[in-house]
Amino acid sequence: MQRIFEALSSAPRRKILAYLAHAELSAGDIASRFEMSKPSISQHLSILEAAGLVASEKRGQYVFYRLMPESLTNTLNGFVQEVCPVARPLRKESAALGARTGGDDSAA
The missing domain is CATH 1.10.10.10 (Winged helix-like DNA-binding domain superfamily/Winged helix DNA-binding domain)
Structure with missing residues (x-):
């Protein structure tokens, strides 16, 4: 990045x-x-x-x-996910859900 x-x-x-x-x-x-x-x-x-x-x-x-373009898009998306106040709780929720289900739903 x-x-x-x-x-x-x-x-x-x-x-x-x-x-x-x-x-x-x-x-x-x-x-x-x-x-x-x-x-x-x-x-x-x-x-x-x-x-x-x-x-x-x-x-x-x-x-x-x-x-x-996909390199720039992916990097900017990752950056926004890190700094966006809305994304932070969603990432934590997603990580917790993945941990409970063994990570099988991470691609869904």
Whole structure:
């Protein structure tokens, strides 16, 4: 979770995620949308990939990036569950119920 929030702390990285939300893009396509060096863009992409927010695929001489929306969604959902005052009692209730039933109902 820490890596994702650190990745999201940067405005250029949030902008890259917004671009990737609509289409898979090559590193060159992404870099052409910014007024910064290609090595800087590459560093931002590496941070996003290390956080699990994007995935890359090399095709010939190009590297294409795509958004991994489930990673961001799951992390944000987990964070909200931790801080949401309504969720805390529900998690405790669910855990207690799971303990009583041997945990068999946890997927239901």
